[in-house]
Amino acid sequence: MARPRSEDKRNAILEAAIQVFAEQGASAPTARIARQAGVAEGTLFTYFSSKDELLNQLYLELKAGLREAMLTGYPREAGIRERARHVWCAYIDWGVAHPRERKVMAQLTVSERVTPEVKAAGAAAFADVSGMLHEAMATGLLRDHPPAFVGALLSALAETTMDFIAREPERTESYRSAGFEAFWQAIGKR
The missing domain is CATH 1.10.357.10 (Tetracycline Repressor, domain 2)
Structure with missing residues (x-):
């Protein structure tokens, strides 16, 4: 059974995306966003199906x-x-x-x-x-x-x-x- 999604994790991913994109632009890798958010890259794609x-x-x-x-x-x-x-x-x-x-x-x-x-x-x-x-x-x-x-x-x-x-x-x-x-x-x- 799949775990329910956490609003806190989603928000952490969005905050990390803001920080990473502000530093590197929208072409920055999702792996960097996931690391910044403190989640696995696969978790990022649980919340967002694609970049x-x-x-x-x-x-x-x-x-x-x-x-x-x-x-x-x-x-x-x-x-x-x-x-x-x-x-x-x-x-x-x-x-x-x-x-x-x-x-x-x-x-x-x-x-x-x-x-x-x-x-x-x-x-x-x-x-x-x-x-x-x-x-x-x-x-x-x-x-x-x-x-x-x-x-x-x-x-x-x-x-x-x-x-x-x-x-x-x-x-x-x-x-x-x-x-x-x-x-x-x-x-x-x-």
Whole structure:
């Protein structure tokens, strides 16, 4: 009779994957991940049938963590700018607090091993944010950019902001505010 799977082991494998992928990239061997997690490589494949499944599940886990950070305390009834600023600040704070996760998510976002379906599921988790952007465009508050372009602007400016905060943490609020203003100017109508 097969042993029941342990959530602790699954989480240990995912944590090890974050550490190993952050150090070596997504091409790192599963044997190294298993060693880092303190499990046999066969055990890793008990929880994830293939490396691709591990990559896809890790992507979803990272997106879920980011979503939770971004939407905790999300001011649904506030104006568009205030909601956008909340999302921005939460994203920046998450990225600064989780540099390895941020690095791995960037790798997985462009990986062909993460399926389009999984990427769509990861994006769907941010329906509140997408809805806010569509509402802002419909009311004429924002320029009529494709949502993917707005997302790419957000990511690029957020990455720059996080990099500067990591170098000069004493200027966190200054960089976070300047980054948001640059983003808002890029997407907002004047």
